[in-house]
Amino acid sequence: TQLLEQSPQFLSIQEGENLTVYCNSSSVFSSLQWYRQEPGEGPVLLVTVVTGGEVKKLKRLTFQFGDARKDSSLHITAAQPGDTGLYLCAGVGFVEYGNKLVFGAGTILRVKS
Amino acid sequence: DAGVIQSPRHEVTEMGQEVTLRCKPISGHDYLFWYRQTMMRGLELLIYFNNNVPIDDSGMPEDRFSAKMPNASFSTLKIQPSEPRDSAVYFCASSPARNAEAFFGQGTRLTVV
Numbered sequence: 001t002q003l004l005e006q007s008p009q010f011l012s013i014q015e016g017e018n019l020t021v022y023c024n025s026s027s028v029f030s031s032l033q034w035y036r037q038e039p040g041e042g043p044v045l046l047v048t049v050v051t052g053g054e055v056k057k058l059k060r061l062t063f064q065f066g067d068a069r070k071d072s073s074l075h076i077t078a079a080q081p082g083d084t085g086l087y088l089c090a091g092v093g094f095v096e097y098g099n100k101l102v103f104g105a106g107t108i109l110r111v112k113s
Numbered sequence: 114d115a116g117v118i119q120s121p122r123h124e125v126t127e128m129g130q131e132v133t134l135r136c137k138p139i140s141g142h143d144y145l146f147w148y149r150q151t152m153m154r155g156l157e158l159l160i161y162f163n164n165n166v167p168i169d170d171s172g173m174p175e176d177r178f179s180a181k182m183p184n185a186s187f188s189t190l191k192i193q194p195s196e197p198r199d200s201a202v203y204f205c206a207s208s209p210a211r212n213a214e215a216f217f218g219q220g221t222r223l224t225v226v
Contacts, residue, residue: 030212031212033214040219040220041217041219041220042117042204042206042217042218042219042220043156043204043215043217044217045214045215045216048214088156090215092212093212100158100161100169100211100212101158101211101212101215102158103155103156103157103158104155105155106155106156
């Protein structure tokens with residue numbers, strides 16, 4: 001069982017569509033990071049959210065941290081083929097994991113042109 | 114800065130052979146992490162160092178795995194003897210602080226046949 005559950009596991013959409021991916025846990029995070037990983041590369045940080053209820057925007061990407069700091073979502077508006085990749089959330093502050101950064105399994109996104 | 118540099122990019126070896134993966138972190142980063150990524154288990158933290166000292170190796174799967182960091186600019190992950198189930202992509206990452214942004218290398222794709 002993953003400490004961080006990401007959904008959906010796979011998502012294939014057409015260019016121009018909107019989408020939302022989710023990151024959920026039964027534990028509270030002190031902060032949460034979102035990474036994107038392209039094939040053959042390592043993950044690259046997109047954003048860090050820290051405060052419950054926080055919303056951050058990065059161009060067409062909107063990140064939200066749940067009020068209780070147990071969940072987060074990533075919304076992409078008008079998806080582009082360049083958005084294709086593996087989206088990973090990583091939680092910080094899990095005492096049971098020694099306060100280490102713990103990654104979810106990820107959502108594989110494919111945007112077709 | 115060139116980022117985190119890993120070598121080799123690809124490694125194919127026979128079962129039972131010793132494998133050594135190498136990492137050069139970003140200069141000035143005090144933390145170095147070794148991760149393993151597979152489809153089944155996602156991104157798993159194997160071990161991390163702070164100022165060249167191993168802090169937490171609870172993620173190292175077996176005694177066949179060992180990691181060293183002889184100085185601030187170099188780390189190795191060794192598998193001896195290797196087994197087919199060790200096949201995965203191994204990432205090295207460095208960070209200026211434990212739960213700050215992790216900067217990943219491009220990974221080493223290991224195949225044990």
